[in-house]
Every structure is written in C-alpha cells, then in structure tokens.
Amino acid sequence: MRRAFRVAYDGTAYRGFQRQPHAETVENDLFRALAALGVTSEPQVPPDGYAAAGRTDAGVSARAQTVSFDCPAWLSPVALNSELPADVRAWASADVAESFHAQYDARSRRYRYFLHAPDAADERVEDALARLAGGHDFHNLTPDERGTERDLRTGFERDGEFLLCTFEAGGFPRSFVRRAVRLVEWVASGERAPEFVDRVLGSEPVTGVDSFGAAPAEPLVLDSVAYPVRFERDEQAVESLASVFGRRRVERQTGARVASRLTRTD
Template identity: 60%
Template sequence: MRAYRVAYDGRPYNGFQRQPDVPTVEDALLDALERLGVRDRADGPPPGYAAAGRTDAGVSALAQTVAFEAPEWLSPSAFNGRLPDDVRVWASAAVGDDFHATHDAVERRYRYFLHAPDVDDRRARDTLAALCGEHDFHNLTPDGEGTVRVLDGSFTRDGPFLVVDLRAGGFPRQLVRRVVGLVAAVARGDAPPAKVDRVLGADEVDGPDGVAPAPAAPLVLTGVDYPGVTFDADPDAAADARAVFAALRAERRAAASVAGCVADRLP
C-alpha cells in the first residue's frame, strides 16, 4: 500500500468525490490510474483505495490524501504525468496493508480566507472561541449523525482577510464553512453573539434562523495527519506543483486587478 499527498485547485471541479456527469478531482485521479495501467475501469478503484475526505465543490487542497495498492514505480512524478495541471501529487509514503486513508486520520486541518475588511476582530475572536471545544454541531451541518466533535481554531488578520484555521479529528459536511459563516455574521453585526449558544443548543435552528455555509472557493484542506506515517516529498513533483499554483496566483491577481479597475472607476 502507498499513500499519496494531492494538491488541487478545486474551482473547476464539483468536489472531490466521483459523481455522474460532472468533473470531480477523484475522476481525475482514477482516470490517470487507468491510463497508467494501475487499474481497469471495469474493476473500479485499485484494491485498498480510500481518500482522507470529501471536499465540497470549489474547495481546494494542499494535502488531500489517497492510498491504494500501488506498483513500486508509481512515483508522484509518474502519477502527475497523466493528471491535469490543476491536480498535482507531490509526496508519498509506504503504509501497511491495513492502512485506510479515511479511518486512520487523527486530525484534519482547514484554512479559510474570509474577506472581512471592516469587521470587529474582537467579536470574531470571541465567537470562534465559543465554537471551539467539544460540542454537538448538529445545527451547523446537514449530517444527521457524527455531529459531536472537538473543534480547535484560531485566526490571524492579513490585510482585508481573516485567515481562519480549524482543526478536528473529522468534520461533518459543511461544518467548516458554517462555522466561518457564523463567525462572519457575528463579527459584522448581522447576528448577536447569543446566536452561538442557540446554534450549539439542543433545539433545531434552521430556516431564516439557521447558518448558511460561507462560499466554498476560499477554503483549503491544508493537512491530514496519520500516526507513524511520514510523507517524503518528490522534489520534481513538488517543484512542478509550486510552479502550477504560482501561475494560478498570478492569473487571479491579474483578474482581481482588472475587477478592481472597473469597480474603482465606475461613477
């Protein structure tokens, strides 16, 4: 068994997990393995295949992790030879035959870039602190089970952005984005601080009183930890990934400058 670290730009994809008739990151990975002769389409994924988690449509990743029975020659660079540019494998690790990329993860980390130039940072910090710890987050996810989690989080101010980092053993669907949505609502004054207690309470909070998820595109899966597993970066593959994402950064900065030019010059 071998585990691979995967970075990707989530914007062009309808999430990580395979779905019919829409592009997903998992489609790109499995299609590459088919072209490499590592799996046959009729047989499904390779033996032992699993991924660390399912990111939503538009969410990107630095350290998504997939594992399966891989041939010795399948280095990250070889894997990349059959992948689209916006999906890059950059490290790998030998793991035991019983390794499971989903179930063996002990911590997952996400980072959200919240554009919030005019919010009250103190209110944001107090709200995030109230959401951290062990809680039943049933009002912050559409999941009906597995909603009790121990959440840790912090944020830093980076110009107009609050960079929010969240950590937990696992995350129910949309939890990260709804936590960020609640922090933003309280920090902007759109919701009272008391809403946090209501959301964390036993009663259902939905409809107009619920918490909508923040947009997906500013979210990145930054880390997944496994006890006793050390990933070795492939120098060529990592350099290739850095070049791809540096080019994406330059492209989007230019697009932001164009939009800013129009916005600033409109009467």
C-alpha cells in the same frame, strides 16, 4: 505494496472530490490517470485498497488531500502527475502497512477558510471562534443527523482585508466548516451578538430568521491531514506544483488588479 499520496488541487472547476458518473471530479481524474498508467484496468474501477482522507465539496480546494491504495513500486508522485491534469498535483508519498486506510487512520484534519472581511471586528471573530472551540454537538451546523458531536480547535489571523480562519478536528460533518464561517461572519459584522453562538450550540434547532446557510465553497482549503506516517516530498513534483499554482496565483492577482481598476470611475 500499499502507498499513500499527498495531493493538492484547485477545486474551483470541479464538482467535488468524490467520483461521480456524469460530472468532473478530482477522483474521476485520479482514476483515469491510474488507468492510463496501467495501475488499474479501466478508469471506472478504483485500485485495490483505495481510500481517501475526505470528500471535499464542489469548489473546495486541497493542499494535502491524502489517498492510499495498492500500486507498483515505480508509481511516484511525478509518475502520477504525468497523467493528471494541471489542476491536480501529487507531491509526496509514503509506503504504508497493508492495513493502512487514508480515511480511518487520519488523526486530525485541518481546514482553512479565506474570509474577505475588511470591516470585521477581530475581537468579535476571536470571541465567536472561542465559543465554537471544544467539545459540542454541532447539529445546527450540518444537515447530518448523526455524527454531529466533535471536539473542535479553532483559530484565526488577520491578513489585510482577509481573515484566515482555521478549524481542526478528527473529522467534520457535512458543510460544517462553511456554516461555521457564516456564523462567525454574522457575529463579526454585528448582525448577531456573540451569545448567538451559544444558542447555535444548544440542543434546540435554529430556525426562521436565525437560520443560516453555508459560506461560499471557493475560499475553503483542506489544508492538512495528520497521520502516524512520515511522508517524503518528491522535489520534482513539488517544483511542478509550485510552477502550476504559482502561475495561477499571478493570473488571479492580475485579474484582481484589472477588476479593481474597473471599479474606478474618476
């Protein structure tokens, strides 16, 4: 039978999602877990019918990465978690058709970026994101030479010192979201006028002093992947996920408080 799994992971310690022979990746850990459970014969070999919704970069995390493959009926999110490291938690699953493919059957993907921007002008953020929304050729926002035309939906909300920027599309070219965030940051800070977004979306390459790189990877999360499939939450697995990442949240908040105290010299 073929089954799809929702997987959450903290990507800060990984060199990305996709399997690499000499680096720690989420997919490497997933394949090792499947081999340990006897689903596959060895950790270097993916299971039959295997596919993943996307390939997140080094440092990027996910709430709803989705993988699908052929497996025995007993393989639940809890069973999978028993051989996965704490950084990676399966939390829901769905029995799917034998033809189901986690990459090609996805209807949309949504990323969220937590941008620290306490002094950013929200109206300029809104303007920049509105200009990015819709159908465009985003060739200036990716190193890819093909597949750069996308229909993009954008949004944001203010959360204290942070901006939560949302990008949703059927798929994304490489580095797109992080470069789009850098562009929004430039406009929000006043370093570039909102009209600069229109230039980036134009047909001419953006070079020289106007060229820009990608925002850091760690604040980016693959938040959702939509399918015409109903996923069932595994409540025991969800409890494990909440415990693991809840502890991590407290640890990082504590570290932030300590760092904040260290900045005071009174």
